[in-house]
Amino acid sequence: GAGVSQSPSNKVTEKGKDVELRCDPISGHTALYWYRQSLGQGLEFLIYFQGNSAPDKSGLPSDRFSAERTGGSVSTLTIQRTQQEDSAVYLCASSLAIGHSFDQPQHFGDGTRLSIL
Amino acid sequence: QQPVQSPQAVILREGEDAVINCSSSKALYSVHWYRQKHGEAPVFLMILLKGGEQKGHEKISASFNEKKQQSSLYLTASQLSYSGTYFCGTEITPNFGNEKLTFGTGTRLTIIP
Numbered sequence: 001g002a003g004v005s006q007s008p009s010n011k012v013t014e015k016g017k018d019v020e021l022r023c024d025p026i027s028g029h030t031a032l033y034w035y036r037q038s039l040g041q042g043l044e045f046l047i048y049f050q051g052n053s054a055p056d057k058s059g060l061p062s063d064r065f066s067a068e069r070t071g072g073s074v075s076t077l078t079i080q081r082t083q084q085e086d087s088a089v090y091l092c093a094s095s096l097a098i099g100h101s102f103d104q105p106q107h108f109g110d111g112t113r114l115s116i117l
Numbered sequence: 118q119q120p121v122q123s124p125q126a127v128i129l130r131e132g133e134d135a136v137i138n139c140s141s142s143k144a145l146y147s148v149h150w151y152r153q154k155h156g157e158a159p160v161f162l163m164i165l166l167k168g169g170e171q172k173g174h175e176k177i178s179a180s181f182n183e184k185k186q187q188s189s190l191y192l193t194a195s196q197l198s199y200s201g202t203y204f205c206g207t208e209i210t211p212n213f214g215n216e217k218l219t220f221g222t223g224t225r226l227t228i229i230p
Contacts, residue, residue, distance in 0.1 A: 033218075035220075100220055102147060105149075110157070
């Protein structure tokens with residue numbers, strides 16, 4: 001079946017602009033996760049959703065970052081007034097959520113490579 | 118709270134064995150292992166929950182020592198396809214509303230013929 005789909009795959013924008021990144025999880029996966037990966041670095045956890053609810057938003061780097069999920073499916077990560085340090089690959093993952101959200105394998109999308117000029 | 122992985126990088130000849138370690142300063146509830154090839158998305162390998170259970174499939178297995186707050190990934194008779202960066206992700210004892218998976222900085226594994 002279809003995997004996690006992210007769009008756009010690449011985004012180049014000027015500093016100060018807003019960007020919106022989209023994630024379409026695997027059908028039936030109620031848990032959805034956003035990560036950020038800077039060049040040559042590990043995965044930085046940003047936020048996760050159980051259904052449409054995000055229990056903890058403290059992983060978001062600043063108040064310029066926000067995320068929402070509607071209909072228990074598609075999620076968008078929005079970065080306002082982008083800065084050069086926001087340049088990274090933004091990865092989305094989804095999983096079944098049987099009981100505790102982090103007990104299940106996470107299936108990653110190919111990511112959105114964001115470049116801020 | 119980021120787990121520490123060791124070694125940072127390792128080069129092996131095909132058929133050799135490798136061990137990758139993941140250590141935490143906090144009590145762990147679970148450890149996840151993923152492999153990421155250059156330019157690709159991370160791929161799930163396995164999850165270990167607290168209890169010291171060893172899991173594995175084919176020639177890749179892992180252990181989780183709850184007391185030592187560490188996990189080890191074992192790759193035996195390595196194949197060229199094992200090349201990539203291996204990440205462990207750890208979750209400390211879950212507290213509803215504050216769950217997160219924290220990944221280490223990765224171990225770059227290169228298998229040469």
